[in-house]
Amino acid sequence: MTPHAPGVYDDVPEDEYHADPSLSSSGARLLLDCPAKYRHTADHGERHSAAFDFGKAAHALVLGVGAPVRVVDADDWRTKAAREERDAARADFETPMLRKDWERVCAMAEALLRHPTASAWVEHGRPEVSLFWSDPRHDVPCRARIDYLRDTSRVVLVDIKTTTNASPSAFARAVASYGYHVQAAWYQTGARHLLDLDERPPFVFLVQEKEPPYLVGVYELDDDALTAGRHLASRAVAIWRECVDRGEWPAYPAQVLTLPRWATTTPED
Numbered sequence: 273m274t275p276h277a278p279g280v281y282d283d284v285p286e287d288e289y290h291a292d293p294s295l296s297s298s299g300a301r302l303l304l305d306c307p308a309k310y311r312h313t314a315d316h317g318e319r320h321s322a323a324f325d326f327g328k329a330a331h332a333l334v335l336g337v338g339a340p341v342r343v344v345d346a347d348d349w350r351t352k353a354a355r356e357e358r359d360a361a362r363a364d365f366e367t368p369m370l371r372k373d374w375e376r377v378c379a380m381a382e383a384l385l386r387h388p389t390a391s392a393w394v395e396h397g398r399p400e401v402s403l404f405w406s407d408p409r410h411d412v413p414c415r416a417r418i419d420y421l422r423d424t425s426r427v428v429l430v431d432i433k434t435t436t437n438a439s440p441s442a443f444a445r446a447v448a449s450y451g452y453h454v455q456a457a458w459y460q461t462g463a464r465h466l467l468d469l470d471e472r473p474p475f476v477f478l479v480q481e482k483e484p485p486y487l488v489g490v491y492e493l494d495d496d497a498l499t500a501g502r503h504l505a506s507r508a509v510a511i512w513r514e515c516v517d518r519g520e521w522p523a524y525p526a527q528v529l530t531l532p533r534w535a536t537t538t539p540e541d
Contacts, residue, residue: 273291273292273293274293275292275293275294275404275413275415276292276294276402276404276415277404278404278405278406278466279403279404279466280401280402280403280466280467281401281402281403281404282398282400282401282402284402284417285365286338286339286365286400287365289402289415289417290317290318292404292415293314293413294404294412294413294414294415295412295413295414295415295508295509295512296414296415296416296417296458297416297451297454297455297458297459297505298455299313299314299508299512300454300458300504300505300508300509300512301450301451301454301455301508303508303511303512303515304451304454304504304507304508304511306522306523306524307511307515307521307522307523308521308522308523310521311515311521320362322349322373325367325368325369326369326373326377326434326482327433327434328367329341329367329369329373329374329377330377330380330381330432330434330480331419331432332367333377333378333380333381334381334384334385334394334432335394335399335400335419335420335432336399337399337400338367338400339365339366339367340366340367341366341367341368341369341374341377342357342361342364342366342367342368342369343369343370343371343374344357344358344361344368344369344370344371345371346370346371347370347372348370349370354370376482379484379486380434380480380482380486383480383485383486383487383488384432384478384480384486384488387488387490389490390478390480390488390490393420393422393428393430393476393478393490394420394422394430394478395422396422396423396424397420397421397422397423397424397428397430398420398421398423399419399420399421400417400418400419401417401418401420401421402415402416402417402418403415403416403417403418403459403462403463403466405462405465405466407509409506409509410509410510410512410513411513412509412512412513414458414461414462414509415462416458416459416462416463418430418431418459418463419431419432420432421463426473426474427463427467427469427473428473428474428475428476429456429459429460429463429473429474429475429476430476430478431455431456431459431475431476431477431478432477432478432480433446433452433477433478433479433480434479434480434481434482435479435480435481435482436481436482436483437481438479438480438481438487438488438489439489440489440491443477443479443489443491447493447497451501451504452477452493453493453497453498453500453501453504454501454504454505454508455501456475456477456493456497456498456501457498457501457502457504457505458501458505459475460472460473460475460498461502461505472498474492475492475493475498476490476491476492477489477490477491477492477493478490479491
């Protein structure tokens with residue numbers, strides 16, 4: 273499959289978007305971790321998980337688009353019948369959900385759409401907008417899929433996350449651990465390039481807990497976080513270019529390790 277032509281698309285099916293061979297922000301984060309991991313995922317696809325399906329269903333319900341949900345009447349996925357229905361749903365490009373989880377997703381969507389600030393960020397725009405562009409420095413095809421592109425007096429990029437803890441301190445740790453600052457910078461770069469913006473558009477996270485009362489946090493990243501994200505995104509693009517040109521996707525390099533400070537601190541006598 274060849275990469276999509278550069279542009280902004282409203283109607284790219286999810287499976288087609290993920291099959292595109294261009295570099296995404298999640299791929300960039302894998303490259304930063306280990307090029308061999310990126311290559312394996314690009315060749316074989318990402319593994320499905322209950323958490324992944326849960327997030328997809330939550331997105332679809334809030335945004336009104338996305339893969340249809342197939343509700344499975346089972347207590348868990350342990351039985352053969354439940355697993356077969358789950359696998360059949362995925363084969364039909366549907367999202368399988370246990371009924372208890374589906375009811376929780378519905379309650380979450382209601383809570384988010386009642387939130388006075390969060391609900392305003394998913395109005396007056398377009399959901400699931402796909403961006404395709406080429407990095408001008410390294411000639412690397414790139415892509416991003418914006419949960420919600422809000423376009424009123426200014427363009428705002430909105431991303432929905434589900435989590436166990438949506439507090440500011442917990443989500444700050446999640447940003448650092450999962451590279452969400454790289455994602456934000458990546459999306460800003462694509463949007464600024466394709467939408468011909470004078471500056472990088474704001475990137476807003478709507479972060480919601482998966483347990484009652486389904487609390488919501490609305491966050492933007494500070495300049496330091498976004499600067500670090502842009503640096504890492506640029507590094508990932510350079511790694512992709514080098515790996516493609518060499519035809520090599522290395523694993524972890526041999527090196528001398530330094531343990532964390534806590535592991536080598538000697539208690540005072």
